[in-house]
Amino acid sequence: MMCPPGHxxxxxxxxxxALVATALLGVPSRSDGQGWASALARYHEIVQExxxxxxEAAVRGWLALDDRLVRQGVEQLCSILETDGDLxxxxxxxxxxxxxxxxxxxxxxxxxDSSFQRSxxxxxxxxxxxxxxxxxxxxxxxLGREFRHRWHLLVAWRAHGLLEMEDAAAEVEKLRRSFGVxxxxxxxxxxxxxxxxxPALANSLPRAVxxxxxxxxxxxxxKDAEAKYRRxxxxxxELGEARLRLGRVLYxxxxxxxxxxxxxxxxxxxxxxxxxxxxxxxxxxxxxxLGRVADAAAHYRTSMEIRPEAQTGAVALSFLLRQQGESxxxxxxxxxxxxxxNEQGQDPWWDYYYGQWRQVPVALVAMRHEVAx
Amino acid sequence: MKARVRGAxxxxxxxxxxxxxxxxxxxxxxxxxxxxxxxxxxxxxRPVSGxxxxxxxxxxxxxxxxxxxxxxxxxxxxxVLVLDVxxxxxxxxxxxxxxxAWAAVEGLQAxxxxxxxxxxxxITMGAAEAAGAAAMRTTxxxxxxxxxxxxxxxxxxxxxxxxxxxxxxxxxxxSDGRDNRSWLSAAAVVQAARESDTVVYAVAYKxxxxxxxxxxxxxxxxxxxxxxxxxxxxxxxxxxxxEDDSSRLPEVFQRLLAEVRSRYLLTYYPQxxxxxxxxxxxxxxxxxxxxxxxxxGYIVR
Numbered sequence: 001m002m003c004p005p006g007h008x009x010x011x012x013x014x015x016x017x018a019l020v021a022t023a024l025l026g027v028p029s030r031s032d033g034q035g036w037a038s039a040l041a042r043y044h045e046i047v048q049e050x051x052x053x054x055x056e057a058a059v060r061g062w063l064a065l066d067d068r069l070v071r072q073g074v075e076q077l078c079s080i081l082e083t084d085g086d087l088x089x090x091x092x093x094x095x096x097x098x099x100x101x102x103x104x105x106x107x108x109x110x111x112x113d114s115s116f117q118r119s120x121x122x123x124x125x126x127x128x129x130x131x132x133x134x135x136x137x138x139x140x141x142x143l144g145r146e147f148r149h150r151w152h153l154l155v156a157w158r159a160h161g162l163l164e165m166e167d168a169a170a171e172v173e174k175l176r177r178s179f180g181v182x183x184x185x186x187x188x189x190x191x192x193x194x195x196x197x198x199p200a201l202a203n204s205l206p207r208a209v210x211x212x213x214x215x216x217x218x219x220x221x222x223k224d225a226e227a228k229y230r231r232x233x234x235x236x237x238e239l240g241e242a243r244l245r246l247g248r249v250l251y252x253x254x255x256x257x258x259x260x261x262x263x264x265x266x267x268x269x270x271x272x273x274x275x276x277x278x279x280x281x282x283x284x285x286x287x288x289x290l291g292r293v294a295d296a297a298a299h300y301r302t303s304m305e306i307r308p309e310a311q312t313g314a315v316a317l318s319f320l321l322r323q324q325g326e327s328x329x330x331x332x333x334x335x336x337x338x339x340x341x342n343e344q345g346q347d348p349w350w351d352y353y354y355g356q357w358r359q360v361p362v363a364l365v366a367m368r369h370e371v372a373x
Numbered sequence: 374m375k376a377r378v379r380g381a382x383x384x385x386x387x388x389x390x391x392x393x394x395x396x397x398x399x400x401x402x403x404x405x406x407x408x409x410x411x412x413x414x415x416x417x418x419r420p421v422s423g424x425x426x427x428x429x430x431x432x433x434x435x436x437x438x439x440x441x442x443x444x445x446x447x448x449x450x451x452x453v454l455v456l457d458v459x460x461x462x463x464x465x466x467x468x469x470x471x472x473x474a475w476a477a478v479e480g481l482q483a484x485x486x487x488x489x490x491x492x493x494x495x496i497t498m499g500a501a502e503a504a505g506a507a508a509m510r511t512t513x514x515x516x517x518x519x520x521x522x523x524x525x526x527x528x529x530x531x532x533x534x535x536x537x538x539x540x541x542x543x544x545x546x547x548s549d550g551r552d553n554r555s556w557l558s559a560a561a562v563v564q565a566a567r568e569s570d571t572v573v574y575a576v577a578y579k580x581x582x583x584x585x586x587x588x589x590x591x592x593x594x595x596x597x598x599x600x601x602x603x604x605x606x607x608x609x610x611x612x613x614x615x616e617d618d619s620s621r622l623p624e625v626f627q628r629l630l631a632e633v634r635s636r637y638l639l640t641y642y643p644q645x646x647x648x649x650x651x652x653x654x655x656x657x658x659x660x661x662x663x664x665x666x667x668x669x670g671y672i673v674r
Contacts (some may be wrong), residue, residue, distance in 0.1 A: 281556075311496055312556045315526045318533055319557055322565065325674055330533050337498040337530060350494045350521070366487050 039066055040073030040088070047095050050102045051373045058102060059111055069119075074099075074124060081142060085134035097143050098371035100128035100151065105364055108158050122155070147255045147370070149179050153356075154363050156188050160195065161357030168192055168355070183236035190228030190242070191355035194249055197221035198353045225249045240266055240275045241356075248282050248352075256286040267302075274348045274358070277307045281349065284316060296320055304336065309345025311337055394535075407441070408433070410639045411572050411610055412656050413632065413665040420635035421663045429639060429665075432655045434646045444638040449484035451501070451540035452477070452630070453531040457548035459493040459522045466578065466619035467518040470547060473622035474513045477545060480630040483503070488534060489513070492527035493520025494554040498534065524548055525555035525562045525596070527604070532562075535571045542571040543611075543633050545626065549578040551598045559601050566609050568672050572636075573611040574629045575602040580617055593630075610668040616629060649673045 042065060050058035057275030077088055087093070099109070103125035105111075107118045129151045132139035141148060152175045159168035172189045179185065197218045229246035232239055247263035250256075259282065266279035297320055303313035314336045322330035336342055351358055410431065414421040426443045454477055462470060474489070481487055481504035488501040489512060502509055528546065535542040552559070566573060577597035599615075606613040612632075616625055639656065646652065656667040 036540075311526070313497075315530065315556050319529060319561060319565070322533060322568075327533070328537070331536065334498070334530055334533060337496050338500065343497055344493070345495075347494075349556060 020155075035066070036069045036072035038077065039069035040077065043070050043073060044091060044095065047099045047102060048373070050368075051095075051098045051371055053233060053372060054148075059106070062102075062106070074127060078127055082132045082134060082139055087310070093142060094371055096131060097147055098129050100125045100143070101364070101367045101371055103128065104151065104154060106156075108360060108364065122158075125151075125342065126155070145179070147367070150367060152178070153184060153188060154360060154367070157356040157360050157363070160188070160192060160355035161212065161351075161360065163354075165192065165196065181231075183239050183242065185234040186228045186232035186235070186246075187239060187242045188356060190225045190232065192220045193225035193228065193261075194245060195353045195355060197225065197249075197252065219253075222249050223255050226253070240269050240272060240289070244275050244279055244282070247279070247286075251282060251286050251289075254289075256289045259283075259286045260290075273306050277303050277310065277313070277348050278352060280306065281312060281316060281324065284313075284320075288320060293320065293324060307345070308336065310347035310349070311340045311342060311345070312347050312349040407643060408641055408643055408652075408671065409570050410453060410641075410654060410656060410667050411570070411636055412639060413610070413612075413636045413666055414658065414663045414665050416465070416663045417669050420632065421661070424633065424637060424658070424661070425467075427449050428658055428661055429637075430657050430659050431492060431639060433641075433643050433652050435653070436642060436645045437567045438641045441640045441642060444640075447634060449540045450481070450486070450630075450633060451535060451538075451542045452481070452485065452633075453542070453544045454478075454489050455527055455531045455544055455546040456489070456491045456516070457493075457522065457524065457550065458516055458518050458520070459550055460489045460519045462518040464518075464547070467516075469619035469622045471513050471516055473547070473626040474516075475510065476623040477630055478504075478506075478509050478557045479512070481639065484540075486540060490527060490531050490534070491516060492523050493518075494523050495520060496523060496527045496530055501534075502536070508605055521554045522548075522550045522552050523554040524550075525559055526559045527555075528562045529557050529565050531567045532569045532571055532573075533596045535569065541633075541636070541638055542569075544571050544573045544609075545629060546573060546575045546602075546605075547578065547622070547626075548575070548597055548602070550596065559598070563601070563604055563608060564672075566605050567668075567670070568674075569609070571609060572633070572668075573605045573609040574633070575606050575611065575613045576622065576625055577602055577613060577615050578617070578619060578622070579615070580619065581593060589613040598612075607670060610666055612666070 042061070044059050046065070046089040049061060061243075075245045081087055081096075087096070087272060096215060096262065107121035107125060112118050112121065129143060129148060131142045133142035152171055156168050156171035156175065159165070168188075168190055172185065175185045175188070199218065226246065226249045229242050229249065232242035233246060236242070243262060244266050247259045247266065250262055251259035261285045263279050263286070266275050267283060269275045269279070280299045280303035284296045284303065287293075287296035287299060298318060300313050300317035300320065303310075304317065307313070314333055318330045318333035321327075321333055349360075412429075414424060422445065424443065424445065428439045429440055429443060431438045431440055454474060456470060456474060458467070458470075478487060483504060485504040486501045487504065487506075487509065489499045489509065491497050499509075499512060528544070531544045531546070535544055577599065579596040597615075599613075602613045605611070612629070614625055614629065616622060643652070651670055651672055653670045654668060656665050659664060
């Protein structure tokens with residue numbers, strides 16, 4: 001058994017021994033041992049394409065590779081780092097990080113059709129993102145704390161967005177164990193509880209997923225969400241989404257006055273129309289419950305001005321007016337549903353119970369920029 | 374002979390104008406003055422025709438009411454066709470849904486109006502169009518199945534827009550899934566239905582090969598919301614049809630429209646009952662055999 005050909009060189013002999021042992025055990029086979037090495041070389045080139053911003057070329061290159069061989073190569077790359085503390089040349093830690101981001105992107109975005117393929121991409125990304133490095137007889141995380149923090153958040157947000165609640169909760173638990181508790185982790189955890197408290201969604205989740213949680217009541221989840229949002233707001237008052245969501249869970253618990261006072265500062269959030277739109281919708285709902293019909297109508301109208309292409313403000317206003325016996329103006333309020341803009345517009349309400357899903361593309365772009373050459 | 378026919382036509386037109394004028398006065402606020410009750414009468418499953426005012430008895434909160442008029446077929450219709458276009462229908466079932474929508478459009482008659490309201494998470498609503506409008510075919514052909522389900526908001530919107538004036542208003546709803554995106558609650562939609570004159574006919578589709586575990590996405594974990602659809606149909610005097618074969622949808626839509634046409638519209642001015650609040654209604658045939666289906670009551674605020 002020889003060391004892999006070409007520019008792959010082992011800096012230390014134990015790595016060669018590991019390879020020999022692996023080859024003798026048959027996984028990978030002797031021929032595979034040659035195969036994965038060349039696949040890993042090509043894979044490195046693909047990662048460089050990705051780092052240069054040539055995403056399409058990188059995806060094309062990846063799809064042309066032998067998936068099994070690359071996986072073996074990645075496993076070898078990681079194993080050697082973890083046992084030996086060294087990387088196979090020409091890999092660098094930034095390359096490993098870039099590869100993790102690349103596979104995360106493949107797992108999250110719509111390039112791959114099947115959910116099986118996407119979950120395999122996530123497995124690869126996880127192997128790379130969580131890779132350890134041998135240091136003085138110990139294994140420590142190879143990639144930076146900041147990157148790992150954001151990567152686990154990204155994965156938790158993705159799982160929440162797909163309503164894979166168990167996976168999302170597991171990711172949050174990993175975050176807690178690795179990084180303690182910070183405002184973003186609290187926001188993510190609280191959003192999960194809030195989603196579990198939403199009857200419309202909880203009723204439709206597969207029972208197998210939620211069985212243990214069904215034992216807990218909606219009230220429990222709302223209380224849990226409230227406590228975590230409060231801690232998030234206390235730790236990071238600038239985190240507007242935490243305050244907005246705190247206002248909503250207070251409303252859901254029937255504390256309409258508290259909800260209004262919590263939402264108040266969010267109604268003028270200068271740049272974030274997502275927060276302002278939902279803030280006015282939620283404030284409108286709270287006013288409605290408090291019998292302040294004119295204020296409720298004003299909030300709904302403002303939400304329609306903030307996001308004219310969204311439909312929920314129009315529906316909420318129309319229903320309010322109809323309840324007052326104003327069926328004509330209730331019909332007029334629905335006119336945005338007949339406009340062409342409505343056919344393309346996005347409504348923040350649609351994704352509200354999907355946690356921080358909306359942040360996923362933004363987070364991916366930021367991570368991609370960080371590894372760009 | 375021609376003069377006699379012309380004379381009869383003039384009388385008929387005058388009668389029709391009077392009916393239209395009266396019906397046009399009916400709005401949400403004026404409803405306490407004139408109550409419209411849309412009823413279906415069947416005998417052994419077949420619609421009973423030829424009934425007159427003297428055949429019905431209407432009780433409002435237990436008090437027998439004097440029926441002002443009974444309108445049998447043909448009455449012009451205002452149909453709001455509410456179609457679920459969410460992703461779960463993708464493929465052949467959705468082709469059948471489009472064929473069914475078109476069958477409903479073709480089943481309309483002169484004087485009828487139709488409005489198409491589609492929903493996934495997004496609600497898209499067209500203007501009310503007269504029967505025979507060619508644009509409707511293009512709209513239906515262009516429909517695509519994608520997205521989630523905002524059924525509550527869509528149903529409320531349909532009820533809010535269903536103002537027939539002189540026409541009888543019917544919401545014909547088709548769905549295969551559960552709501553997972555609406556702002557309004559199921560209770561709010563039921564309330565809106567109870568406060569409207571509109572009859573809701575619901576067609577729920579769930580293929581037999583699809584079990585609860587086949588529904589991977591949110592909102593369709595257990596197929597259509599049977600409880601809600603049953604309640605909506607019952608509370609408006611309509612009907613819920615449970616269909617497991619999408620190829621039968623065109624026929625189902627046509628059959629329902631035919632049933633709608635066979636219904637009677639009863640009007641009366643409430644006597645000896647309080648103006649506001651819930652009015653429990655009961656409608657029965659006095660001396661004839663037949664099953665009467667009507668809304669169980671209405672609310673006046």
